[in-house]
Amino acid sequence: MFGRFRQSWGKVLDAWRTGPDADQDTRTHNLFEAAAAYVAAGAEDDQERVDEAAGWVSPEALSFGVNELACRAVIALARERDESPRTVARDLLGLPAA
Numbered sequence: 001m002f003g004r005f006r007q008s009w010g011k012v013l014d015a016w017r018t019g020p021d022a023d024q025d026t027r028t029h030n031l032f033e034a035a036a037a038y039v040a041a042g043a044e045d046d047q048e049r050v051d052e053a054a055g056w057v058s059p060e061a062l063s064f065g066v067n068e069l070a071c072r073a074v075i076a077l078a079r080e081r082d083e084s085p086r087t088v089a090r091d092l093l094g095l096p097a098a
Contacts, residue, residue: 029057031057031062034053034061035062035064035066035068035069036069037052038054038062038065039066039069074088074089074092086098
């Protein structure tokens with residue numbers, strides 16, 4: 001019994017002494033950070049950063065974050081242009097006016 005305890009405690013102490021890997025990013029990213037990084041990297045045609053940001057959160061969370069970012073961007077641009085969000089969205093996608 002004491003042997004198992006000593007072995008387990010030894011593993012804990014070893015992990016504590018070495019700490020996290022210095023090369024590894026241990027910070028957690030939220031879905032909005034991931035979405036912003038993903039979209040910005042896509043706009044800059046940086047596939048490496050796209051892949052990195054896509055790995056920060058689940059695909060569902062990333063999809064939600066990208067959708068939220070798109071909605072906010074269209075609303076901000078619509079206010080700036082004094083147009084409806086629908087008009088701005090269609091214009092950004094190159095679609096004819098409805």
